[in-house]
Amino acid sequence: MRVTKGARITAGTALLALGLAACGGQSSTGGGTASADQPVRMELGEPQKLFYPGDTTESEGSEVLAAVFAPLVSYDENKQVVDDVAESIKSTDNKTWTIKLKPGYTWHNDEPLIAQNYVDAWNYAANQDNVQGANGFFSRVEGWADLNPGEGKTVSTKEMKGLKVVDDSTFKVTLSKPFSQFKTMLGYTSFYPLPKAAFGADGKVTEAYAKQPIGQGYFKFDKPYNKGTDQSIDLTRYDKFPGDKPKFDKLQFKLYSSAETAFNDLRAGNLDIHDSLPPSAIASAKAELGERYMDEADAGVGYIGFPMQYNKTYANVKVREAISLAIDRKTIAETVFSGTRAPADDFINPLLDGYRPGACAVCTYDPAKAKSQYAANGGPKTLELGYNSDGPHKEWIEAVANNLRANLGVQVTVKPFEKFASILDELDEKTYGGMFRMGWAIDYPSAENYLTPVFSTVAIKTGSNYAGWSNKAFDDLLAKGDSAATQAQGLKYYQQADDILIKELPYIPVYFYRTNAAFSQHVKGVKINLLNQVEWTKVEKVA
Amino acid sequence: MSRYIIRRLIQAIPVLLGATLLIYAIVFALPGDPIAALMGEKRMDPNLVDIMREQYHLNDPFLVQYWYYLVGLFGGDFGKTFAGVPVTDIMAGKFQVTINLAMTALVMEAVIGVGLGLYAALRHGRAQDSMVLASTLVLISIPTLVTGFVLQLLLGVKVGLFPVAGVTDGWRSYLLPGFVLAGTSIAYLTRLTRTSLVETLRADYIRTAVAKGLPRRRVVGRHALRNALIPLITYLGADLGTLMGGAVITETIFNLPGIGQQLFSSVYLREQSVVVGIVTVLVLIYILANLIVDLLYAVLDPRIRYE
Numbered sequence: 001m002r003v004t005k006g007a008r009i010t011a012g013t014a015l016l017a018l019g020l021a022a023c024g025g026q027s028s029t030g031g032g033t034a035s036a037d038q039p040v041r042m043e044l045g046e047p048q049k050l051f052y053p054g055d056t057t058e059s060e061g062s063e064v065l066a067a068v069f070a071p072l073v074s075y076d077e078n079k080q081v082v083d084d085v086a087e088s089i090k091s092t093d094n095k096t097w098t099i100k101l102k103p104g105y106t107w108h109n110d111e112p113l114i115a116q117n118y119v120d121a122w123n124y125a126a127n128q129d130n131v132q133g134a135n136g137f138f139s140r141v142e143g144w145a146d147l148n149p150g151e152g153k154t155v156s157t158k159e160m161k162g163l164k165v166v167d168d169s170t171f172k173v174t175l176s177k178p179f180s181q182f183k184t185m186l187g188y189t190s191f192y193p194l195p196k197a198a199f200g201a202d203g204k205v206t207e208a209y210a211k212q213p214i215g216q217g218y219f220k221f222d223k224p225y226n227k228g229t230d231q232s233i234d235l236t237r238y239d240k241f242p243g244d245k246p247k248f249d250k251l252q253f254k255l256y257s258s259a260e261t262a263f264n265d266l267r268a269g270n271l272d273i274h275d276s277l278p279p280s281a282i283a284s285a286k287a288e289l290g291e292r293y294m295d296e297a298d299a300g301v302g303y304i305g306f307p308m309q310y311n312k313t314y315a316n317v318k319v320r321e322a323i324s325l326a327i328d329r330k331t332i333a334e335t336v337f338s339g340t341r342a343p344a345d346d347f348i349n350p351l352l353d354g355y356r357p358g359a360c361a362v363c364t365y366d367p368a369k370a371k372s373q374y375a376a377n378g379g380p381k382t383l384e385l386g387y388n389s390d391g392p393h394k395e396w397i398e399a400v401a402n403n404l405r406a407n408l409g410v411q412v413t414v415k416p417f418e419k420f421a422s423i424l425d426e427l428d429e430k431t432y433g434g435m436f437r438m439g440w441a442i443d444y445p446s447a448e449n450y451l452t453p454v455f456s457t458v459a460i461k462t463g464s465n466y467a468g469w470s471n472k473a474f475d476d477l478l479a480k481g482d483s484a485a486t487q488a489q490g491l492k493y494y495q496q497a498d499d500i501l502i503k504e505l506p507y508i509p510v511y512f513y514r515t516n517a518a519f520s521q522h523v524k525g526v527k528i529n530l531l532n533q534v535e536w537t538k539v540e541k542v543a
Numbered sequence: 544m545s546r547y548i549i550r551r552l553i554q555a556i557p558v559l560l561g562a563t564l565l566i567y568a569i570v571f572a573l574p575g576d577p578i579a580a581l582m583g584e585k586r587m588d589p590n591l592v593d594i595m596r597e598q599y600h601l602n603d604p605f606l607v608q609y610w611y612y613l614v615g616l617f618g619g620d621f622g623k624t625f626a627g628v629p630v631t632d633i634m635a636g637k638f639q640v641t642i643n644l645a646m647t648a649l650v651m652e653a654v655i656g657v658g659l660g661l662y663a664a665l666r667h668g669r670a671q672d673s674m675v676l677a678s679t680l681v682l683i684s685i686p687t688l689v690t691g692f693v694l695q696l697l698l699g700v701k702v703g704l705f706p707v708a709g710v711t712d713g714w715r716s717y718l719l720p721g722f723v724l725a726g727t728s729i730a731y732l733t734r735l736t737r738t739s740l741v742e743t744l745r746a747d748y749i750r751t752a753v754a755k756g757l758p759r760r761r762v763v764g765r766h767a768l769r770n771a772l773i774p775l776i777t778y779l780g781a782d783l784g785t786l787m788g789g790a791v792i793t794e795t796i797f798n799l800p801g802i803g804q805q806l807f808s809s810v811y812l813r814e815q816s817v818v819v820g821i822v823t824v825l826v827l828i829y830i831l832a833n834l835i836v837d838l839l840y841a842v843l844d845p846r847i848r849y850e
Contacts, residue, residue: 046800048581049626057582128594133581136588151593227628229636231709231800254709261695261708261798268700268707390811420584421575439584453585464586 039234039250040523040539043262043274046255050210050227053192054125054132059532062189064233064253066533068215069193070243072099072118072186075445075530079353081184081487084243085113085216087169089186094178094483099186101169104242107195108220115171117193119163123147124205125190129155134190136462137443140182142174158203178483180490184446187531218245218536231255246536263518272523273534277516279338279392285518293518296528297351300441300513301344301450304385304400308506309460309468311433313380317505321362322374323383323435324508326407327400328365333511336396340516344509347450347501351530354447354491360502363509367407374408382411384434386423389416393437400510427466438466438507445530447494452478455501469506547849548834555830562826563616563819567609570815577601577625577813599625612816616823622816624809630820633805638824640710641801644794645786647714647721648728653779656729660736665763667741675737679730691723691796708798720797724790728782735778739771746770769843776843780836784829788821 047061053069056062072086083089085105091097105113124130126138127147138144142162147155162174175182185191195214200206211224219235233253237246254271256262259278265271267288277285285293304323306314314320329343342350346359385401387393394416401412415434417423426432442449452459457475459465474497481493501507519526524542527535578595579587595601600608615622621630663675698719699707705719706712743749744767752762791803802821809817841847 050628055627057585128590131591131594131598133587133591135591139588148588148590150590151597226632226636228633228800228805229639231711255800256708256798257800257804258795258798261796264695264700265707265709265798268703270707270709418573419575419580421579424579424586425575462586462588464584466586 037250038522039252040248040541041252041254041270041272042534043259043266043271043276044233044253044255045276046257047227050207051213051225052132052205052210053189053194053213054121054130054134054205056189057133062531063533065189065192065213065215066217066531067219067235067251067536068213068217068221069189070105070215070217070241071188072191073183074187079351079445079530081187084187086186089183091182094180094182094485095175097173097175097182098166099171099173102242103169105216106240107197107216108214108238109195109197110240111195111197112168113193113216114168115165116168117195118191119159119165119171120196120199121192121194122163123159124194124199126160127155127158130204137185137188137190139462140175140177140179142176144176180482180484180487181444181446181448184448185444188444217241218243219251244537246539248539248541251536266518266520269520269522272520273517273526273539274519275515275517275528275532275534277340277518279340282338282340282516285516289518292520294516294526294528295339296515296517297342297349298513298515298532299349299351299445299530300439301347301349301509302341302396302511302513303344303438303440303507303509305436305438305467305507307427307430307433307436307467310430313433314435316377316379317503318373318377319379320505320508322370322377322379322408323404324362324505325364325366325370325373327403327508327510329363329510330365332396332399336399337511340514341511342514344511347498347507347509348447348495349442349450349512352442352445352447352450354495354498356495356498359498360509362502362505370407371409374410379408379410382413383408384413384415386415386417386432386434386436388418388420388423388437390419396510397437424466427468436466440464441513447491447498448478448481451494451497451501455506467506469504471500471504474500474504544849548838551830551834551837555827558830559823559826563613563823564609566819566822567612567815568605570810570813570818571605571608573810573813575813580812581625595625608815612819621820624814624817625812630816633817634802634820634824637800637802637805637821640799641787641790641794641803643710643714643717644721644724644790644799644801645783647717648725648786649779649783651721651725652728652732652782655725656732657736657775659729659733661740661763661768663733663737664740664744667737667744672737675733679733682730683727685726687723687726687792688796690726691720691793694719694723695796708796710799716797716799720793720799723796724786724793728786732775732778736771736775739774740767743767743771772843773840776836776839780832783832784825787828788825 044063045060047064048058049055049061051061051065053065056065070085072084073081074084076082085101087100087102089097089099101113101115107113122138125132125134126144128135141160143160146157147160149155164172166172194205197214198205198209212221218238218241220238222234222236225233232255235251237249259276260281262271262274263277263281266274306320308314333341333343345357345363346355348355383404385397387397397414401414404410404412423436440450440454453463455465455469455474456478457470460468460470477493477497481490481497484490484493515528515532517528522542523539525538525540527538529535578592581587600611612622623629659675663672666672695707698704706716710716749762749767752766788803788806790801791807794801794804806818806821841849
C-alpha cells in the first residue's frame with residue numbers, strides 16, 4: 001500500500017518541496033560511531049492508527065506489525081510463495097483449504113500459538129461491528145455475509161461458517177467460491193492471528209493491546225506506543241522465536257514527518273535505513289552513498305483512466321490507443337520523476353510473476369502513429385485531464401498534457417481536484433467526464449491483484465474499478481484463473497485477462513513505481529521484499 | 544484588579560464558543576469524505592463506510608454534529624480521531640513539543656531582540672547602529688524555509704553542532720529550530736526596540752532625569768527602557784500565538800511533532816475534532832497571553848490602572 005503512504009509524509013513533503021533548491025550542495029556522508037548496543041534505526045512515517053492487525057491497511061503500520069508478527073506465508077527471492085508459520089496449506093479444489101501450523105511458535109507472553117488464534121482474529125476482523133479496515137479481505141470466506149448484514153442491522157453470529165478448527169495446529173478455511181490465489185493473500189497484515197490476551201471482557205481487542213501488540217514474530221515491543229507523543233517505536237528480539245532470527249537484537253523505528261528531514265538525519269549518521277527517499281534526494285543520495293543507495297522495483301502502477309461507463313467520447317478503443325501512443329513515458333519517468341518511476345509496459349508490475357516485458361504494445365511512444373490514428377478515428381478536439389493536487393501529480397500530468405497537445409494537435413485542459421476522493425465523487429455522480437489519474441498498489445503479491453480489484457465488474461461497487469469498465473470475457477477469465485488447479489495454470493488465465501485489458505485499454509498504464517532506499521555505514525545486507533518491507537533476518541550491523 | 548481579571552475571563556467564553564463554531568463550520572465545508580480518505584485511494588467497503596459515518600454522526604446535519612461535539616467538550620471529552628485515537632492523547636504530546644519550541648523561540652526573541660535593539664539605540668546614528676539595521680533587514684528577507692534548511696545542513700549535518708532533527712536530545716533539540724522560528728521576530732523586535740528607545744530617550748522626562756544628575760545606567764535602564772517596553776510586550780504577546788500555531792514549516796524541517804504539523808495534517812484529513820480541539824486550546828492560550836500583556840502594562844507604567 002505504498003501509494004497510500006501516510007498523509008503526514010505527503011503533506012510534509014509537499015510543504016518542503018519548495019525549500020529544496022536551497023539544500024543541494026555537498027555534504028559529508030554521515031559520521032557518528034555505532035556502539036554495540038545501539039539499535040538498527042529505520043525511518044517510518046507516523047502510523048495512521050494504533051496497532052490493530054485487522055485495522056491496519058496502510059504501509060507504515062504494516063511495516064511495524066511485520067516485525068512483530070510472523071506471517072503464515074512469505075515470499076522468496078524468486079517471487080514465489082513459501083510457507084512460513086504454516087507447515088502446509090493445501091487444497092484440492094481451491095475452495096476448502098487446510099492450514100497446518102509448524103510447532104514451537106509462542107506469543108511474546110508465552111502463550112502457545114494455536115489454530116484458534118487465527119480463527120478468532122479472522123472472525124473479529126470480518127465482523128462489521130468491529131469496523132476493521134481489512135474487513136473486505138475476508139469477503140471470500142464462506143459466512144462473511146452473515147457478519148456483514150449492513151448498517152443498522154444486528155449481526156446474529158460471531159463466527160464465519162467457513163472457519164473450522166480441527167486441532168490445535170490445524171484449521172480449515174472454506175471459501176464461498178474457489179480462489180487459487182488464497183494462499184498468496186495469507187502473507188498480508190490482515191491475516192495475522194491474535195492471542196487470547198488481545199481480547200477484553202467485551203470481546204473486543206483492547207486499546208492496551210493495540211498500543212503494545214503481543215505478536216509471535218521475531219521482535220517484540222519494549223513498551224506501549226503512545227500515538228502523538230512517541231517519536232520512536234522500540235523493539236527487542238524475541239529469542240524464543242523458533243524460525244530464522246535477525247542477527248541484531250534491537251530495532252528502532254524513528255518517526256519522521258518529512259522524507260527530506262529523514263534523509264538529512266541519515267547523512268548525519270542518526271538513521272540507518274530510509275526506504276522512501278523523496279525524488280529531490282535521489283541525486284545527492286546517488287552521489288554520496290554509492291552502494292548504500294538502492295533503486296528497486298516497487299509493486300505500484302500509475303495510470304490514466306477514462307470514465308468509460310458514461311462518457312462516449314472515449315468509447316472508441318482506437319482513440320484510447322492513440323492517446324496512449326502519444327505519451328512519452330520514458331522522459332516522464334526519467335525527467336519529471338528523476339528516475340523514481342519506470343515507464344509502464346504492462347498492467348502487471350515487473351516485481352511480480354506474470355509480468356511480460358513489452359506486453360502492452362500501445363504503451364510505446366510513437367507520435368506519428370498516434371497522430372494519424374487519432375485523426376482517422378475522429379478523436380475529440382478537446383481533452384480534459386484531472387488529478388488530485390494533494391499528491392505529487394501535477395508535474396507528470398502537465399507533462400502528459402503537453403505530450404497530447406504536441407502529438408495529437410488537440411486542446412488539453414488540466415483540472416486539479418483537492419483530493420483523490422473528490423475525483424471519485426464526481427465520477428460517481430457522473431459530473432466529471434474527462435480523463436483522470438489513478439494509481440494502484442497491491443494488497444498481496446499476485447498478478448491477480450492488478451486485475452480483479454481494479455477492472456472486474458464486481459469491483460465497480462465494492463472495489464476500485466472507478467472507470468466502471470465491464471467486460472464479460474475478462475470476468476470469465478478471472479473466474480477460470482481463480483479456480484485453476486495449479487498456480488502456473490492460474491497465471492496463464494490471468495495473463496489472458498491482462499491481454500484483454502491491453503486490447504481494450506480501459507486505463508492507460510503510464511509508470512511503475514520504484515523503491516528508492518538508502519542505508520548507513522552501520523548496517524549491511526538491506527533487502528526489501530515484495531511487500532515493500534525490509535527483510536530483518538538479512539540485515540547485519542557493521543561494527 | 545481581580546474583578547478586572549474575572550471580567551476578562553468571562554468575556555473569553557463567547558469568544559471560545561464562536562471560535563469553535565467557526566472552525567467546525569470551516570472544516571465541515573472542506574470537500575471530500577473523511578471516512579473514504581482513511582483508505583487513501585482505495586475504495587473502502589461501502590458497508591463499513593456507512594457504519595463509520597453513523598458512528599461519527601456524519602450523516603446528521605451540521606448543527607446536530609456540532610451539538611454532539613459541544614456536549615462532549617463540556618464533559619471534558621475532546622472526541623476521537625477517525626482512526627479511533629482520543630484527541631486529548633494526541634494534543635497532550637504535541638502541545639508539550641510546541642510549548643517547548645515556542646518558549647525557546649520567545650526567550651531568544653526577547654533576549655537577542657531587546658539586547659540588539661538596546662545596543663543599536665545607544666549607538667544611534669553610528670556605524671554599529673547601521674550594521675544592526677542592515678543585518679536585521681537581511682534576516683527579515685530570508686524565509687524560514689531557507690534559514691531552516693541551510694542551518695540544518697550547515698550546523699546539523701556538516702558541523703554536527705546541533706541535533707539534525709527530532710526531540711530525542713532534550714533541550715538541545717530545540718535550540719536550532721527555536722532560533723529558526725524566532726528569526727524574523729528577532730529582527731522585528733530589534734528594530735522595534737531601537738525605534739521605541741530612541742524616541743523615549745528624546746522625551747522631556749529623560750532630559751530631566753539626566754539634568755538631575757542620575758547615572759546613565761539608571762536613566763536608560765529604569766526610566767527609558769521601562770517605558771519603551773510597552774510596544775515590545777504587545778508584540779511578544781501577539782507573537783506567541785504565531786509561534787504556537789504557525790510553526791508548521793519549522794516543525795516539519797526539524798521533525799518536531801508539534802501542534803502546527805498536527806493541525807496541518809488534520810485539516811488535510813478533515814478531522815474536525817482534532818482541529819477544533821487544538822484551536823480551542825490555542826484561543827485559550829491567546830486570551831491568557833493577552834490578559835497577561837495587559838496586566839504587565841500596569842506594572843510597567845503606573846499611570847495605567849484597571850478598575
